[in-house]
Every structure is written in structure tokens, then in C-alpha cells.
Amino acid sequence: MRSTLINKEEKAREIKYPCLMTAHSSLGAIVVLFHNEYCGTVVYSERKGQPIGYYSKAWIMSGFTPFDGTIELSNN
Numbered sequence: 001m002r003s004t005l006i007n008k009e010e011k012a013r014e015i016k017y018p019c020l021m022t023a024h025s026s027l028g029a030i031v032v033l034f035h036n037e038y039c040g041t042v043v044y045s046e047r048k049g050q051p052i053g054y055y056s057k058a059w060i061m062s063g064f065t066p067f068d069g070t071i072e073l074s075n076n
Contacts (some may be wrong), residue, residue: 021034030050039055
């Protein structure tokens with residue numbers, strides 16, 4: 001599976017789930033599809049330890065901001 005980040009604009013807004021949120025660190029960028037607060041699946045990743053498909057029920061929400069862009073998923 002391949003995940004391509006198309007546009008990574010960020011805007012402040014009220015969080016309504018499900019939603020895409022992004023975090024950036026020295027490990028790289030990540031975009032998570034949050035099903036509810038703290039629970040979500042990685043849909044774009046530059047991190048080896050949290051690849052696409054990685055799921056967690058314990059994301060640290062303070063590290064994330066709403067993602068207002070496009071994620072394109074394909075089987076390439």
C-alpha cells in the first residue's frame with residue numbers, strides 16, 4: 001500500500017470525530033485518522049516505528065493539530 005501526502009495545510013478549528021490530525025517531530029511527520037479522542041490509525045507516516053496502518057488507543061493529543069489537506073491512498 002502507498003500513501004501520498006498531497007497538501008498539508010493546517011487550520012485551527014473545532015475537532016469533530018472522525019477526523020484527520022497531524023503531528024511533526026524529529027522522527028518525521030505523521031497523519032492519523034482519529035475515530036475518537038486518543039484512538040486512531042496512521043494513514044501517512046515518515047516514521048519507521050509508526051507505519052501506515054499502525055493503530056493506537058493512547059495517542060498524546062497535545063502533539064496533534066487538525067489536518068486540512070488531502071491524503072491519497074492507493075495499492076501501489
